[in-house]
Amino acid sequence: MQIDMVKLDTLEQRVETVGGVRYARTYSGAELLEEDELVGLPLAGPLPGEIQEVFAVQRQRVLFGGDIAVTKENPVTGGIAYSTSVGADLITPEVAKSGLLRFVTVGDSMTAGNSHNSTITSITRTNNVATVVCTGHGRGTGEICSIYNCSDSTFNLSNVAVTRVDANTLTYPCPGADGSAASIGGTKTMQLKSPAWSKDSGYLFWLQSKCGGALKLVNNAGRSGTDSADMLSSYDTDVISAEYHDAVIIMTGYNDWANANFSAATVYANVTAMVKKSVGKLVVVVSSIPYTTNGTYGSANRGEAIKYNRAIRNFCNGMRNVRYADAAKYLIDATHATKFSPLSNMLQADGIHPSPKGAERIAQAIYDAIQYEVPRVSRLVSSSGDNYGADSTNPNILDAAPWTTSGGALAGGATGTAATGIAVTNTGSGTVVASVVSRSDGVGYDQQVVFTPAANNDSVTFSGTGYLSASRYSVGNKVNYIGELVLSGMSGANIKSVEIWLQYQGSSGMHYLAKAQATGAATYPNGDMTISFASLVDSVICNGASTGLGWNVVIKAGAAGTALTAKLGRQSIEKV
Numbered sequence: 001m002q003i004d005m006v007k008l009d010t011l012e013q014r015v016e017t018v019g020g021v022r023y024a025r026t027y028s029g030a031e032l033l034e035e036d037e038l039v040g041l042p043l044a045g046p047l048p049g050e051i052q053e054v055f056a057v058q059r060q061r062v063l064f065g066g067d068i069a070v071t072k073e074n075p076v077t078g079g080i081a082y083s084t085s086v087g088a089d090l091i092t093p094e095v096a097k098s099g100l101l102r103f104v105t106v107g108d109s110m111t112a113g114n115s116h117n118s119t120i121t122s123i124t125r126t127n128n129v130a131t132v133v134c135t136g137h138g139r140g141t142g143e144i145c146s147i148y149n150c151s152d153s154t155f156n157l158s159n160v161a162v163t164r165v166d167a168n169t170l171t172y173p174c175p176g177a178d179g180s181a182a183s184i185g186g187t188k189t190m191q192l193k194s195p196a197w198s199k200d201s202g203y204l205f206w207l208q209s210k211c212g213g214a215l216k217l218v219n220n221a222g223r224s225g226t227d228s229a230d231m232l233s234s235y236d237t238d239v240i241s242a243e244y245h246d247a248v249i250i251m252t253g254y255n256d257w258a259n260a261n262f263s264a265a266t267v268y269a270n271v272t273a274m275v276k277k278s279v280g281k282l283v284v285v286v287s288s289i290p291y292t293t294n295g296t297y298g299s300a301n302r303g304e305a306i307k308y309n310r311a312i313r314n315f316c317n318g319m320r321n322v323r324y325a326d327a328a329k330y331l332i333d334a335t336h337a338t339k340f341s342p343l344s345n346m347l348q349a350d351g352i353h354p355s356p357k358g359a360e361r362i363a364q365a366i367y368d369a370i371q372y373e374v375p376r377v378s379r380l381v382s383s384s385g386d387n388y389g390a391d392s393t394n395p396n397i398l399d400a401a402p403w404t405t406s407g408g409a410l411a412g413g414a415t416g417t418a419a420t421g422i423a424v425t426n427t428g429s430g431t432v433v434a435s436v437v438s439r440s441d442g443v444g445y446d447q448q449v450v451f452t453p454a455a456n457n458d459s460v461t462f463s464g465t466g467y468l469s470a471s472r473y474s475v476g477n478k479v480n481y482i483g484e485l486v487l488s489g490m491s492g493a494n495i496k497s498v499e500i501w502l503q504y505q506g507s508s509g510m511h512y513l514a515k516a517q518a519t520g521a522a523t524y525p526n527g528d529m530t531i532s533f534a535s536l537v538d539s540v541i542c543n544g545a546s547t548g549l550g551w552n553v554v555i556k557a558g559a560a561g562t563a564l565t566a567k568l569g570r571q572s573i574e575k576v
Helices: 005-009 203-210 228-233 235-240 254-259 264-277 302-317 327-331 356-370
Strands: 011-018 021-028 031-038 052-055 058-065 069-073 080-085 090-094 101-107 116-119 122-126 129-133 144-148 157-161 163-166 169-173 179-181 191-194 215-222 247-251 282-286 322-325 409-411 422-427 431-438 445-452 459-464 478-488 495-505 510-514 529-534 548-557 564-575
Touching (some): 157 169, 235 264, 247 264, 264 282, 282 302, 322 356, 422 431, 422 445, 445 459, 478 548, 495 529, 510 529, 548 564
Parallel strands (some): 282 322
Antiparallel strands (some): 058 090, 116 191, 122 129, 163 169, 459 548, 478 564, 495 510
């Protein structure tokens, strides 16, 4: 990641007293950019953690001190990017490094579809509380959601905690006048989005795997039905004002060509304007991808899509901190008689949105572009003593990594051996043979299964032998589910989905790291793979989850197939 040194060098932070009140202020030349009132602070020493300051283009903890040095640290590498000597009474920024690449996504339904979206029937507001009617919303109290595409923009909020009323109703805090929000209509219906649900037809699940779990999603600003003009108009709110982040991923396309009838030049202007707003960030622009459904304006705009891809590629290649992700390269049928047509099975039945196979290819294109900027983090647990069972103060509340060669449970006709804390379940007419094998890296064991499907929807499930006790967490805790799943023999196994999820017993709250969307094996990646899974967002344990927390990894077939070998290991569920 690069830091905009020119912009950074124009900034100055200092403490000033005005009218008897002390302020931590940030200036750009003579212009006051930000200020925080310093109440009840000593003359020296660290400021309380709740006081935050914006320095340059990053949100950072503020420190207060005497004759010190200002350091600007690269949040990806940790290296010093800027340093200068300063006098007393200056605020010093310090990056709180998590080791992860924090990012924001911008786009249309191809981006929104990485998360779980539900159509809202109506919203009303009374006393600064909005009531949402959304049939079968599946959200629990405390879950973090976003509301978008309301005609009254005051109802549109990102990353807000909701309260479950019943299966079809929820509320959220929403300052503003009493009233109602009507649907925009057309392709822009009011939507409720849950970032804690990742779909296997979205590229983020696959990108997280390719990056070894090194990503943390700050805000998914994808909105169904939007075009590049819409994205630009909300960019300041969605991206610039978002929590601290290192990178931005921008993806537009189909709605620009097929619905808005934009020219390549218009889309290019909109996207480059967005890029220029994120100075100092790593920005990834994903190409427009091919499609088969021509939309309102027919197929003529396929040529505009090609022109745009060429133009934006050249722009990105000429920018130091901007990367072009050539997803079209992986999805396009390059020799098809109809220009800009996709390869078979890369799209869903609608001819617009990517299938899991297509989403995996989009992720590969993004990874190609950023692989050298991705932190090389290690998030997999490495010791049988590194969990709650060994030490009740440990934030890893899952003991079943696994660390034993037996002691688990088998169900549904599965045979063999399961490790302590792990259940292996066969569903359907296929066969499942379980065993516990030493890992190739020497770190404990893998729970292995050999799964031979005999029919559509046959599946094998890895899960806990019981729910994790509520004594290990509290409602409101945030957790991440982390682990590694190795699949071999995919080519003949006819696998159509891999689902990975947490379940909060006693609540409607769910956290899908991968929610299955495929209808058959043809639209799912069929190569051998290692899935390094890790929560893209912190999962909030919802109110009512008082009886336990469960985990599940489900592999499902779309037809009879040859034997698949699956190995699950080095799992953890870690409180943030």
